[in-house]
Amino acid sequence: MYDNKKKIIGASLLAALIIFVILLINNDITDNNKIVNQKVQLENIKITSAEYAEDIYYFKDKMKAAVTIHNFGENKAELWLGYSLMDPLGEWIDIHPKEVILQGGENKTIVMEYTPENLTTGNYTAVFALWDSFPINENSTRISDIVIQEALRIYSKKDDFQNLDDSLWMKREFVLGRSKLQSENVYINNDKLLIRLPGLTVNGGEIQSRGEMGFGSYEIRMKLPNAPSSITGFFLYKEPDFFHEIDIEIYNEQKAYILFTTYADGDVRNEYKEYLDFDPSEDFHNYRFDYYPNKVSFYVNNEHQISWTEGFSVEPMRLILNTWYPKWLDGIEPMEDKYLVVDWIRY
Numbered sequence: 507m508y509d510n511k512k513k514i515i516g517a518s519l520l521a522a523l524i525i526f527v528i529l530l531i532n533n534d535i536t537d538n539n540k541i542v543n544q545k546v547q548l549e550n551i552k553i554t555s556a557e558y559a560e561d562i563y564y565f566k567d568k569m570k571a572a573v574t575i576h577n578f579g580e581n582k583a584e585l586w587l588g589y590s591l592m593d594p595l596g597e598w599i600d601i602h603p604k605e606v607i608l609q610g611g612e613n614k615t616i617v618m619e620y621t622p623e624n625l626t627t628g629n630y631t632a633v634f635a636l637w638d639s640f641p642i643n644e645n646s647t648r649i650s651d652i653v654i655q656e657a658l659r660i661y662s663k664k665d666d667f668q669n670l671d672d673s674l675w676m677k678r679e680f681v682l683g684r685s686k687l688q689s690e691n692v693y694i695n696n697d698k699l700l701i702r703l704p705g706l707t708v709n710g711g712e713i714q715s716r717g718e719m720g721f722g723s724y725e726i727r728m729k730l731p732n733a734p735s736s737i738t739g740f741f742l743y744k745e746p747d748f749f750h751e752i753d754i755e756i757y758n759e760q761k762a763y764i765l766f767t768t769y770a771d772g773d774v775r776n777e778y779k780e781y782l783d784f785d786p787s788e789d790f791h792n793y794r795f796d797y798y799p800n801k802v803s804f805y806v807n808n809e810h811q812i813s814w815t816e817g818f819s820v821e822p823m824r825l826i827l828n829t830w831y832p833k834w835l836d837g838i839e840p841m842e843d844k845y846l847v848v849d850w851i852r853y
Contacts, residue, residue, distance in 0.1 A: 775817030
């Protein structure tokens, strides 16, 4: 009798063990199926587009990007949308992510916002990424992303010249080349900055920043005077001569050369000269240089002209704009006043 009881208990324990093992296997299969199904579900969710309302922003502007996400699957998904910007120096800025809930088959547009301040000016790359959990979680998985190279440009300020007595600009009076650069030749008219080349003289004018400027993007929109043998310069400079300078110089005439130059260690280190394919004295055009520790690049009307990766100073310099008659040109006096007209400068 006792032996029969032992046999019954042993059989019951064995049966229970078998059932337990079967349950474990079934649970494992179920969990694996859940993982596979979840993976398939997440693969059906994509960022389909991302775009900014504008392509130029200034410090304290609210930047808005519209990011569209499509859930091509049938199941509800709870996700996180991350947003990062890479500045012109290669440094990343991570903007706080947003939680996103998508129903099966839903197409949703999320607005991501950011207000820039005290950043390096220039081109920014934008990355929008979709995650299955909060992005800083080490177990989170990136599901989909969009990378937009040169997505937008950020500037600290745009001077459209309501006056010249603000914190940036100051006039200068001195002799340069054949010219007397006189303060009365620099003034504001109809919200435009004018620098006059007075008729029957070889005089001109100049403004420069009150303080020194660092790495960033510098751009001007201007219409040149038609005054052959004079030039207009838009450049960074710091004394002594030939040690710290990054130049855009344009000949003030209808068929004009443009000259890009960098100076360092007492000499010209890089120089590039070409004819413009338009008359710079007929209408306004944009001229720009981007200045960073590893590269200086030059642009005309947003079209890249040339870049150099060495041969330039990396010290802060003053930003200068002038129009004048150098000694190495003929110095032909215009019969009447001629004007450099500046729409804006941004930096």
